[in-house]
Structures are given as C-alpha cells and as structure tokens.
Amino acid sequence: MNYEEFQEELQQEVTEKLDPHTTVAITQLQGNNGVFRSELKFMTPQNDNLGTVNLDGYYESFLNGMELSQIANEIVNLQEQLRSKSQLVAYDLSDFNQVRDRIIFRLVNAKKNTKQLTDKPHLPFLDLAVVYYIVLDKSSSGVTSSPIYYKHLKHWNVDTATLHACAQSNGLRIFPPTLEPISSVLKEIVPNIEDDFDLVPAYVLSNKELHWGATSILYDQVLQNIGDLLHMNYYVAPSSIHETIIYPDFFCIPREELNATVQFVNKYAVKPEEILSNHIYYYDRIAGRLKMP
Incomplete structure (x- = not known):
C-alpha cells in the first residue's frame, strides 16, 4: 500500500470511529524548511479546526507492521486530547499574561523558511532565524x-523583543541545555560501539528532551561556559534542529572537512525538515560570541 492509499484508508477508518458531528480531512501543511507533510484535520460545524495529526510517522509504523485499525484507534484517542488543547489555545491566546511563561524559541534556517517567516515574528541569528512558540503540553x-x-503580537500589543526576553528565560527552565561527551551519546544508541570513541574530544549540545535542542546556542552564558570548560575556542557543527556538535579548536580537522561532514550527514542521515544549516560556526572566547568562520 503506497502513502496515498494509506491516507485514504486511514481517513475512512478514523471517520467510522468518530462521533457523527466530527469530520476529518486530509490536508497538506508546509512545515520547517518548506517541507510539506500530510495531516488529518478534525472539524465540527462549530469549529473548523479541532487540531491536526501528522501522518508521516504513522505510515512508518504501518510499514513496520502496525495494524491500520490500531493506528486509527490511537489517532481517535489523540483527537480527544487535541480537542481540549484547542480550547486551551483559544483561551490562552486572548491574554498575553496567560502565555508569557510558556513562550519558547526555535532556531530555523532563514533561507529555507523565507515564506514561513513572512507572518511569524522572528529575529535574525547569523544566517539563521529565531521563531517563537507556546508550549501547551510537555510529557514523556x-x-x-x-x-x-504577528496577529498575536498585535492582539497582545507586545513586540518581538518582548517575546525573545520571555523565551530566553522560559527556555532555560522548560528545556535546560545539556552537554555530553559524544562518546556517551553514541554508546546510548549503540551500546557495543568501540571504546575508541572515548578518545574523540567532541560534545553534543542539546537539551534533555532532544527537542529543538540546537536553540541551546542562543544562550550566551551556555556558550561562555563551554569555552571555559574547554579553555579554548571551538567549532559548532549543526547536526540537526535538535542538537549541535562541539569540536574544540585543537581538533586539527580543517574547517572545509567539518563543513563537508555536516553536508554529508544532512544529505544521508537527517530528515529534510530537521536540517538546520550546511556549515559550521565558530565560538570566539575573546569576543564572547558565535560567528560564521
């Protein structure tokens, strides 16, 4: 069964399990980096958007043996949660004080998201862009x-700088940055990996959830602390939107080779919607800032 057939059959199965007043439609949403993804959108006569469910991951589960009926049951259960969250969003977005403690930022590729940035408040960061979200729920x-x-800013009568200040504070609390030796991370993924990786002087900078963890490079104090730990300047390789790799300056690999590594990983190991950048960055301890080498 191809993806299109899967979507149609799943839509029919989900529809049969919903109450008669709720309908579902297949929609295409342009996400990060301009990548389109298929979603199921739920609606009632009173509300034309009760939430959406991304189908890409479910198709992968189906190809791995998960029954269509089981997927439909999961989506119906999720829809009930989305219904309550959509009501929460409608309420929260009417009052800035209700959301200010849940505003976070994300870091995206500016060039790949030109269209999406036209209606979203954002700030430039090197050749990237900082965008803003409200966390509705965070669990296991x-x-x-x-x-x-921008329509939210107009309604709240606040500016982008205010959003950024909130996100700076909230992000450290909601998604605190983490720094781990790359050998430890690799051994969690591949327990029997060779011990030679213990000799690799590189670190993974992200957050505990590995959720948009590349935003950790937006914290000046975090970057300074890493420099103090290493006692030197360092390179930052954007492994994805979820994490970056820190290479101390003594690593003795030419910048061109590090860039080539980032580009290779993006091409063969990272989903198109999760690519952050195709080149490395450099932290200068004396200047106290991250820059493009």
Missing part, C-alpha cells in the same frame, strides 16, 4: 506547541 510522550504569529 512528547511536546505539544503552537506557533506565534
């Missing part, structure tokens, strides 16, 4: 968030 099963648009 994942993170649910809602994007902030």
